[in-house]
Every structure is written in structure tokens, then in C-alpha cells.
Amino acid sequence: MYGIDYQETFAPVAKMNTVRILLSLAAKYNWHLEQLYVKNAFLHGDLEEEIIMEIPPDFKEKSKSNKVCKLKKALYGLKQSPRAWFGRFSKFMLLNGYRQSQGDHTLFFKHSDSGGVTILLVYVDDIILTGNNEEEKASLRKNLTKEFDIKELGRLKYFLGIEVAHSSKGIFISQQKYIKDLLRETGKLACKLAPAPVEPNLKLGEAKEDPDVDKGAYQRLVGKLIYLSHTRPDIAFAVSMIS
Known part of the structure; x- marks a missing residue:
């Protein structure tokens, strides 16, 4: 609403502590970590408000009219789009029997009668799927693919600027690539x-x-450095597999 929160943008982002805890659980219980990607996530959102948009310039020149467009679906660029997408995704997960964490609303989990658990964490359009109920995970992947345009990326390797390496000794995460990309972008890669x-x-x-x-450029650099200081656990963070 104008004068209240019109300049604000809502985006569903997972907390970094939640990501670390999820990786710790996967390492401790030897759960398989999978990564999914939602193609054109914001286009899947359902609009609750009536949104009117001007005709794009190229079409306007061809039509030569003063008509406007009434949107039926969310588009990239709309402030409502992130929230509309997350609202639809949350509704889908709840209808499939999952519960939403109250500590982190981007975390969804489901317990089976046999004692198994399936956990899903979403960060805008990136998804981590893990747990020990393989049948439920396969069913969820199938249902997600039917509902949205999903791309399966296989085992989790890179998430939010964090590299994830799997070995017999545990799960190791670092931000070496993120730091090198940042140095390359600022022309400081060769610095001593x-x-x-x-x-x-x-x-x-x-x-x-x-x-x-x-x-x-300065604001983007400061933002990336702040993100790095919040997410880097002493440059490299190792989660030992305890069994």
C-alpha cells in the first residue's frame, strides 16, 4: 500500500543457521542431499490483487491504442511476485501432508508412520531435499514436477555461494569459489x-x-562482503560424520 509498505519486497529465503543444521543432520545420519531448481519460479505465482500493466513499448507502437493489460499471472518485476510464488508453493506442500516450520517458514518436513522423515528447504527457487524416506522423496519429486517446472540437479554441490563436498569422512563446505569470483570481479585476484x-x-x-x-558497484560489493562475513565459517566449515 502506498505510504505503508509499497517499497518493500518480500522474498522467501532460508536462514543460514537452518542450512547448517540441515547439513549437520545429513552428515550425522548419512542422508542423501539432493538439489532441485524451479524454472521461472515467479511465473507460477497466483495474483490475489487486480494488477494493471501498461502495454510494452514494442506492442504499444504496433497497436497504437491507449489500452492496458490486466495480469492473470505474476511476472518478474512485480513486487507481489516473490510472495505470490511462495504462497502457492507453501499451499502445495501443506496439501501434500507436510508441516511448515515456525522457526523458519522455508523449511517443510513430513514424518512417516514407519518413523522416516523427509525434509525440504526452499530458497526462492533453489530447493534442498533430504531425509531417510526414499519412497516419500521420490513421490514428492514426482508431484513437484507435475505442479511446477522442476529441474533435478542431483547431489547437492553448490548452494547460496557455498560449495558442498561429500566424502567418507563427512560433508565439507567452503566458499572458496565465492571468494575467488568476488576477487575476480573486483580485479583483486592477483593481489598478495x-x-x-x-x-x-x-x-x-x-x-x-x-x-x-x-x-x-560499491553497494553490491559491500553486500557481498556482508553476506560472506555472515555465511563463511572460518573460510571452510567441516561437518564430521558422527556415528
Whole structure:
């Protein structure tokens, strides 16, 4: 609503602590971690409001009219799209007998009568599927494919900038690739290590001319560094398989 929350955007994102706990459980109980991807996720959302959109420029020039479009489905660019998509996905999971975690609404789980458990974690359009009920996991994959455009990516290898390596000793995660990509993007890949972030005994003075700064690039860099500081567990994080 204008003046209240019109500039806000809702997006379903899993908490990093939830991701770590899920990886820990998979390592401890030797669960298979699978990754799924929802193609064009936001296009699957159902709109509750009446949304009117101007005709795209190319079509407007051809039609030469003052008509507008009434949307029947969510589109990328709409602030309602992320919430509409997550609302439909949550409804689908609940109808299939899953419960939604109150600690992290992007986590869904289902217990079977035989004592098995199936867990699904969604981060916008990326999904982690794990648990010890293989029959239920196969059924869920089948139902998801019928309802949405799903791509199965196999064993979990890369999620939210985190590399996941599987071995007989456990599950090892690191952000080496994320850090290298960040250094490559900023042109710092060939830089040498330094014990301090600033040159010792550096004297700072008033700049005669302020250099031009790309505000957007600076904000993206700061955001990535903040994300890295929140998610990197001492650069590499290992979850030992305890049995």
C-alpha cells in the first residue's frame, strides 16, 4: 500500500543457521542431499490483487491504442511476485501432508508412520531435499514436477555461494569459489596477502579531487562482503560424520 509498505519486497529465503543444521543432520545420519531448481519460479505465482500493466513499448507502437493489460499471472518485476510464488508453493506442500516450520517458514518436513522423515528447504527457487524416506522423496519429486517446472540437479554441490563436498569422512563446505569470483570481479585476484587491511603508518590527507565512484558497484560489493562475513565459517566449515 502506498505510504505503508509499497517499497518493500518480500522474498522467501532460508536462514543460514537452518542450512547448517540441515547439513549437520545429513552428515550425522548419512542422508542423501539432493538439489532441485524451479524454472521461472515467479511465473507460477497466483495474483490475489487486480494488477494493471501498461502495454510494452514494442506492442504499444504496433497497436497504437491507449489500452492496458490486466495480469492473470505474476511476472518478474512485480513486487507481489516473490510472495505470490511462495504462497502457492507453501499451499502445495501443506496439501501434500507436510508441516511448515515456525522457526523458519522455508523449511517443510513430513514424518512417516514407519518413523522416516523427509525434509525440504526452499530458497526462492533453489530447493534442498533430504531425509531417510526414499519412497516419500521420490513421490514428492514426482508431484513437484507435475505442479511446477522442476529441474533435478542431483547431489547437492553448490548452494547460496557455498560449495558442498561429500566424502567418507563427512560433508565439507567452503566458499572458496565465492571468494575467488568476488576477487575476480573486483580485479583483486592477483593481489598478495597482507597481515593488515591498511598499509602501516599510512598518512591520510584531504583529497583535492574526489574520484568517481560507481555507487551501484560499491553497494553490491559491500553486500557481498556482508553476506560472506555472515555465511563463511572460518573460510571452510567441516561437518564430521558422527556415528
